Amino acid sequence: MNFASDNIVGASAPVLQAIMQANAGAMAAYSNDEISKRVKARFNEIFEREVSVFFVTTGTAANALALSSAVPPYGLCVCHQEAHIIDDECGAPEFFMHGAKLAGLPGMGAKLKSDEVAAYLQGLPKAVKQMPPKALSVSQVTECGMVYALDEIAALGAVCREHGLSFHMDGARFVNALVALGCTPAEMTWKRGVDILSFGATKNGGLMAEAIVVFRPDLAEALDYRSKRAGQIISKGRLIAAQFEGYFADDHWLENARHANRMAKLLSEGLSGLSGVRLGWPTQANEVFPIIPQALDRALKAAGILYNSWTEISLPESERVGADEALIRLVTSWATREEDVRRLLEIASSEVSRQAAE
Amino acid sequence: MNFASDNIVGASAPVLQAIMQANAGAMAAYSNDEISKRVKARFNEIFEREVSVFFVTTGTAANALALSSAVPPYGLCVCHQEAHIIDDECGAPEFFMHGAKLAGLPGMGAKLKSDEVAAYLQGLPKAVKQMPPKALSVSQVTECGMVYALDEIAALGAVCREHGLSFHMDGARFVNALVALGCTPAEMTWKRGVDILSFGATKNGGLMAEAIVVFRPDLAEALDYRSKRAGQIISKGRLIAAQFEGYFADDHWLENARHANRMAKLLSEGLSGLSGVRLGWPTQANEVFPIIPQALDRALKAAGILYNSWTEISLPESERVGADEALIRLVTSWATREEDVRRLLEIASSEVSRQAAE
Amino acid sequence: MNFASDNIVGASAPVLQAIMQANAGAMAAYSNDEISKRVKARFNEIFEREVSVFFVTTGTAANALALSSAVPPYGLCVCHQEAHIIDDECGAPEFFMHGAKLAGLPGMGAKLKSDEVAAYLQGLPKAVKQMPPKALSVSQVTECGMVYALDEIAALGAVCREHGLSFHMDGARFVNALVALGCTPAEMTWKRGVDILSFGATKNGGLMAEAIVVFRPDLAEALDYRSKRAGQIISKGRLIAAQFEGYFADDHWLENARHANRMAKLLSEGLSGLSGVRLGWPTQANEVFPIIPQALDRALKAAGILYNSWTEISLPESERVGADEALIRLVTSWATREEDVRRLLEIASSEVSRQAAE
C-alpha cells in the first residue's frame, strides 16, 4: 500500500494506448507533427480561447520555463514559503530565471492571502538595491492539499494587475483542484487573472506529460527558444502530445482526478473519525494530512504502508503537532484502489482501539 | 519515403514492450527504482568499468549538462565549427555552462585534427582577457557522417590531457559509430581518453532515452543536482530506464545500428555509381551526403522523397558544390526499409538516364 | 549634520594624496604595475601570511565575486536574513553565483549563532531537490552595528569545516570591528576559520577601494578570470592600489576607524542617557541604533539632521518598537566632527526636556 505520492505509478491504460498508436510510422520531429497540432487545438477548446502550449517532460521544467518568461534576471517572484518552486526543485527557477529571486511568504495551508501579498509588495523598498517584483506564483492544489477558491484566485489576480506582476499557477495537480471546485479550466485560470499555467498530467495518468499553457501572448513569444535551450524540446514530440490525446479523450483526465479525490475523501473521513487523530488541513483534493499519535504512525509503517511525514510550518498556531504526534501526508491517485484505502483504515482503527484498551 | 532524419520514427518494438512491462505497479519515483538500478549496472558491464549514468530525455540536455560539469562559467570549450552543440541547440550549452564560450574550429567532414587543436590551444593568449580552455567536445558520428578512428580519438585525448582539458564525446549516434568501427564501447571512449559521454538511444530505437555516461568521478559529483535544477529528473524515471533495458537486450541496439549503417551503405553505393553524382564525404555510418545535379534533386523531391540539403562548409576545397549541383543529406535508421532504399535508387537512376538522353 | 551613512564623504587626505602621486607617468595597466605589487605584499604583512588579493571598486562586487568562487551555481549560501548580500545588493550574489541561493537565518542584532547554523544545516533534506550548502557568509560589523567576538567567529568557522562550507566575511566595516576588538586582522579572520574576506576601505577613507582577500588558495584560482568577466579589472588599476597605500600608511586606516567608533560611542552614551530613549542594540562599532520617541524623531529631522530609520526584525522580542517610537540608525565615520555629535545631543536633550515639560 503506497500512499507516498501520485507519481509512483506508471501511465494509465488510455494514455499508454495513445502512445502505442502514435508510435507507428514516420512523422516530423520536434512537435511539428499532426498529433501535436491536434492536441494544441484541443487545449484551445478546453480553455475556451486561443492559448499557446509548450510540452515538457517534468513539472520542474514547466515551472522554471514559465517563470523565466515572466521574470527578468534582476526581478523578484513572490510565492509561498513552502512552494514547490522554492523548496523542491533544487534551484531550477533561479537557474532558468538567471538569478532572479524567489520571495517566500507565510500562509496557512501553503495558501497566499491577497491582502498579505499586497501588503508585502507595498512594503518593499523603492530603491535600486531592491529587486523589483515581477511575478506571483501560486500552487493549485497547494503543497498542503488545499484548493484556492475562485474568488481567492481573482483577488490575487487583481493584486498582480495592480502591481504589474505576471500571475503564474503551478498546476501539478490542476485537475484535482478543477474537479474539487467543479468549475471550468477557463474559470480557474485566465478568467481570474492567471497569465501562465504549468498544466500537469503526469501525476494524474500521464507517462511524462506536462504543458505550459500561456494566456498572455507576450509571455509566449520566446518560450520555444527558451524551451529548446533548456533541452526540453523532445525530438519525438508527438509521443508527448499523444499522451495528452489519450488523457483528454472521454473525460479520462477528469475521471482520474475525481477518483483520486474520492479516495482521499474516504481516507480523510475514516481517519479523522478515529480518536486522537485530527487533520492538519482540510482535505480538498487528493492529499490527506492527518496528525496522528506516534504509536499509530509506527503501526502503519509496521504494516508496510508507505507515506511521508510533513512539515508543520503552515499549520495554524492552534494546531501545532504535539510531542507524541506525527504530521503525515497520504496521497491518492487515479490508481489508488478503494480496498487499499479500506485496509489502511481498518489497520488504523484497530490500532487506535488497541491503544485505548491499554 | 522519409530520409530526413533518424528521429522521425517512434520507438522500436522491444523498447515499446519494455515500457509496457515497466509501467505496471508502483515504484519509487525519480530513478530510485529497481529498473533504473539494473540498467545502471548494465552500463557498467557495457563499458567494462564503474561508470556514473544520468538519464535525460534529449540529446541537447545530455550535451549541455555534460559540458556544464566540465566547463566553469568563465571557461572555453573547443569543438568543431559545425558541431551540434554550437549550431543546433539554441545556446543550450552556453545556458547550462552559465555563459562559458564554445570555440568552433574548422575541419574536413566536421572532424577535428589533434595537431590543429593543439596548435589552436598553444596560440591562445596567456592573459586574463582570454577565457581559459577547459574542455574539448567531439561528435562521434560527426555532423558530416564521418567516424573518428580509434587512434584519432586517442590523439585528441592526449591533447586534452596535455592541456588539462576534459574530453566530451557527443554520441547522439554512438552505436552507429561503434558498429562501424567494430570495437567495444570502452575502446571507443575512456580507453582513448574520453571523460564524459552523451550516449544517445533515441535515434536508434528509443522513445526518449539519452544518458550521460561519466568516466571521471569528479565530473559526476554534481550532475544529479545539475540535472534536477535543469528539470531533467523524470518523476517516473523507471520508464526512461526501461527503454534502455529493452534497448540493450539481445543486442537489439547493435542490430538496429547495423541495419541503419547497411541501408546507408546500399544507398551510398547506388548513388555514387550514377554519373554526375559524387559523395561529399565517405559514408561511414548511417548518413549519406551525395552531391547531385539540381535536376536530380528536383526529381527526387517531386517523387515525394523527404530529406534535407546540407552545408558545404566542411567539404575539402577540391570538392566544392557546383552552381548546378546540390549537397544533400540522406539519413537511414533501424526502421528504414530496404525496398524504400531500392525505390529511391531506381528513381534516381532512371532520372539520371533521362537527363543523359536529353 | 549627515549621519545617513559612512559613504557620503569623499576620500581622506592621505588617500587622495596617494592618488595624486600615483597618477604621474606611465605604468603597466590592469594592476600589473609596481604599486599594485607593493600593496599586495603589504596585505601579506597585514595578514601575517601569504594571501591573494583582488581589487574591486564596490563592496557589492567584492561580496558577489567572493561568493561566486565559494558557491557553485547549484549551491546554497547561508547568511543572516538581514545580510547586506541578501537585502541590499539587488541580487548581485545570485547573478555572480549563477543562480545559487542565499538562505537567510534569523538572529538578534543580525548575528548568526553557530549552534543555530549547525541545527539548520543538519535539518536540510538529504535529497537532490535540496540545493547543497556550500558557504556561510557573515557581516563583520553586522547590519545592526554589532561585532562578532573572536570565539563566535571561531565557532562558526568550526561549523563550516564540519559541514564542508566555505566561510566568507563581509568586511565592509572590517576595520571598525578590528579596532573594536583590539585584535589583529589575522586573529579576526583566517586564524578563526575565515576562508575569504571582502575587505572594505571605501567607507573608512577610500575613494573607491575594496579588496577581496583570499586565505584558501583554491578559492583564489579563478578570481582573476571572474573579476575580468565581471568588468571589475580597472585599466588604471594602480589608482585603486594607490588608495590602499595611502590607507595603510602610518596606521591611517586604524586611526580613521578609531575616530569613527569613538564618535559613535559619544553619540550612543549621550542618547541612551535621555529619558524615553534606549538602544536597539549595543553600540560596538560606528553605528548607533537608538529607539526614540517619534516626537524626537520629528524634531531631529526638523533640525536638518540626516539619518535613516531601521527595521526591528532583529530586535529581541522584549525590545519591540512601540507605536509612538522610531528605530533609527546614526552612522559615524572618520570624517564625523565631534562638534556635530555634540550639537545633535544638545538638540535631542533640549527636545526631550521640552516634551517632559509639556
Added chain:
Amino acid sequence: MNFASDNIVGASAPVLQAIMQANAGAMAAYSNDEISKRVKARFNEIFEREVSVFFVTTGTAANALALSSAVPPYGLCVCHQEAHIIDDECGAPEFFMHGAKLAGLPGMGAKLKSDEVAAYLQGLPKAVKQMPPKALSVSQVTECGMVYALDEIAALGAVCREHGLSFHMDGARFVNALVALGCTPAEMTWKRGVDILSFGATKNGGLMAEAIVVFRPDLAEALDYRSKRAGQIISKGRLIAAQFEGYFADDHWLENARHANRMAKLLSEGLSGLSGVRLGWPTQANEVFPIIPQALDRALKAAGILYNSWTEISLPESERVGADEALIRLVTSWATREEDVRRLLEIASSEVSRQAAE
C-alpha cells in the same frame, strides 16, 4: 617611450582637479548627488537630446551591461570577429547576457560592411535551434584603428531596423573617432541609428570613467537594476561624475583626442615614409599599425620602446605579413609627447638606413 596603449597613463590634470574639488564635504551616495545630476544634464546637451546615462568604471562593464539590456539570454549579438567584446573581455558579455551568443563576422580593418551583415542575417536558419539575432555591436574606433564613416554607420543602422536588431556602439575611443570625422556626437550616434553607446573617457584623460548612453528609452528601463546587481553602482558616485565634469569643461575631451590623433598622424607619416615599412590599415585615429621588417622591430624594442604586435586576421589578402616582417600597434594618447614620437622616428629611420647600408 611607451606606445603600448592609451590606458597606461593616469588622469589628466583637469580631471584630477575636478576629483579634488568634488571630494570635499558630504553628498548623497550612489549618484544621487548634484554633480551626477549636472553631468547627466550635460550629456543631454552634448547629444542634443534627452539621453539616459549610467556611470561605470570599466569599458568592459559598459559594453557588457549595454548588451545585456539589448540581448535576451537566448539571443544572438552580431559583431566583428576581432571585436573587443568577443576577444578581450573574458566572456563578460556572455556573463551579463546570461549565455547569449556573440557571432563574429570577418571584415577588413575590423569593420563590418552593412551588406555583409544583411546577408549573414538573411542566411540564418529560421528554426528554433537558431538563436535569434537581437543586436549588432560595432567598435568606433575599430580594433584596427579605423573609423566608420557616417554613411557606413547609417547603413548598418538601417540593417538593424530592418531586422529588428538593437544597435550598440563600443566607443572606448569615441572622441578619437569624433574629432577624426569632425562631426557632432549626435551625428555619429542616434542620428545614424545607434540605440546604445559605451562612451569611454578613461583612455582619453579619465581616471576611471565610462558611461553607458542610451538613446532608446526601453533599453534604459532596467539598466539601474542591472548595474547595481553587477556591482557597478559606486557608493561615492559623484567622484565618477566629477571626472566627466572636468573632462567636458573647455573642450578638454576634444583637445585630448585631437592631440592623440595628431601624434598618431605624425608617427604614421614618418614610419610609412621609410623604405620597407607600410601600413596595415590607414591611420584614422590614435593608433598606428605599421608592417615593419623584423630587424626594425628588434631595433625598436632594443631601444626600449614599448608596444604590442598585432594579428593580421583583418588585413586584406594583398597585404599579408611576410616571413621577415612584423605587424605592430603603436597607440598615442593625450599624454604622448611629440619629442617621443620624433625620437622613435629617428631611431627607426637610422635603423632602416643602417640596414640598407649593409
